[in-house]
Amino acid sequence: MIDxxxxxxEEALGxxxxxxxxxxxxxxxxxxxxxxxxxxLHCFLSLVDEPAGEGVPIALKDVIGTKGIETTAGSKILKGYVPLYxxxxxxxxxxxxLVTLGKTNTDEFAMGSSTENSAFGPSRNPWxxxxxxxxxxxxxxxxxxxxxAPWALGSDTGGSIKQPAALCGIVGLRPTYGTVSRYGIVAFASSLDQVGPTTKTVRDCALLYRTIAGRDPSDSTTADVPEVELPEREDLRGVRIGVPKQMVEAEGIESGVKxxxxxxxQLARELGAEVGECELPLSVEYGLPCYYLVAPAEASSNLAxxxxxRYGLRAPEDAYHAMVMRTRDEGFGxxxxxxxxxxxxALSAGYFEAYYGQAQKVRTVIRREHAEAFERFDVLASPTSPTVxxxxxxxxxxxxxMYANDLLTIPSCMAGLPGLNVPCGLSEGLPVGLQLIGPQFAENALFAAGHALERALGFDRVPERLR
Amino acid sequence: MAITREHVLHVAKLAHLDLTEEEVERFREQLSAILEAVSKVSELDLADVPPTSHPLDLVNVWREDEPRPSLSADEVFANAPDREDEFFKVPPTSEVREP
Known part of the structure; x- marks a missing residue:
């Protein structure tokens, strides 16, 4: 009997x-x-009937293009679209x-923090x-x-892997921008989008990241990736963990999450970590508004x-422009x-500099603040989501x-940094997530810290009502 | 900042969205609130700060320029709403006047 x-x-592979x-x-x-x-739960938008291989199954978010399997990005405008590659x-x-089980539900074009923006109805939390x-x-x-599913792939623009992992009590990695190819992914905001693993354990996460990461000639924004190490150590001796003051004091963080x-x-200290406070004042205060200028600007271009x-929905109209405008009004939620x-x-004449141009400069400020924090610390830690x-x-x-859900996940995304969610306890019977942020290409440091904490925490990831 | 109905209609036209009356009013209210929130970025004096358009410092990423198989015409048109021979077929792009 397989539970x-x-x-x-990893056990399934064994x-x-x-x-x-x-x-x-x-x-x-x-x-x-x-x-x-x-x-x-309504996790799946489509299922594969017969396994195409002899390996461990996997579920793929429906923004990930799959040859011969419908890929909708949770949108009516792509209903029936079957990728050719x-x-x-x-x-x-x-x-x-790995064998694809099916395609998983998502907010339309990955825009949202709850899956309630899916054109095909929301998913529900197993807890x-x-x-x-x-x-x-x-x-x-x-x-x-x-x-x-034993594991799954997601995609993350401002928190779309880390935040659901936190709310569902599992592990999720948003990798460093450029480590995982975006070729064949339905584009949302191209300078932010990253594909990453959603798994039960940190070791599973490292295994799946190792499978998907690496430079890709088909995506010129990808870079060479350091060899992925499966975490073994169960202590944190010598690891310097910074806690950004503004991220734990931010408005709206529930007391149970805190x-x-x-x-x-405290457990990290007991495992030998050196814990200290650090500062990300501008990143926390201006990250969200910066994101909600950059991401929509890029989205407006990508969704043009x-x-x-050439594909997707077409509204019946007798003239070309009327057809395009009606198609987009009916197809998009x-x-x-x-x-x-x-x-x-934000991109239109007269407003470009004040909005998009200024947001890009804020992005530089966010990068600099994080770089400064990483002069003193190996990893930064905060709650992933302000709420359960x-x-x-x-x-x-x-x-x-709804946008405020991503307050704590967005700043590191703007800086292209990797972030790992590790479940760290319960509040009112619902999972709380720990967010670990590292410098670019420091996934191994996140896996090491995440694994040691995961072992020490002993969080039971099976939802209580299903035990 | 407050967005007027004219702003919404202008942006919808630029974005090729044929909004319903109900949408125009709803988006006017929502976009006003969102723009007010995101306008916060203008509080900072960043005259001397360079913009970040891309999080990695990659320059001149090349790959070998080698011929590779491409999709067949039938594959290319497989998802097309309408086609005629080797073309995507669309409704007339301009009004046709009888002479």
């Missing part, structure tokens, strides 16, 4: 290698879990023997189905937390391609429209309240 709620991907279970048995176990629980990450997964799993990669996170975070920092001509409008405004998972519908009417 998909507990089995890690079972296959030792021939203790067959690839078919493994596949069937996850399919049975999907049959049992996906009706409630694999994204580089999908190809690398295939080459490593409490009346609550959101976070977003945009809530489908991937809920699938892993709910035992519907308590769990502080207990974890959806014109009803509210959030992409809001961001296209905001981005178009919230109720469905709680923030859908107020875009600014």
């Amino acid at each position: 998909t709620l507990r089995l890690t991907a 079972l296959l290698e030792r021939r203790e279970v067959s690839a078919r048995e493994l596949w069937d176990a996850y399919r049975a879990a999907i049959d049992e629980r996906d009706g409630e 694999d994204s580089t990450v999908a190809r690398r997964c295939k080459e490593a023997g 409490d189905p009346t609550r959101v799993p976070g977003g945009s990669g809530g489908g991937s996170a809920a699938a892993v937390a709910g035992g519907l 308590d769990a975070f502080e207990r974890t920092i 391609r959806y014109d009803g001509v 509210d959030e992409p429209k809001r961001r296209i409008m905001l981005g178009t405004y 998972a919230f109720e469905l519908g709680a923030k859908t009417q107020d875009p600014l309240a």
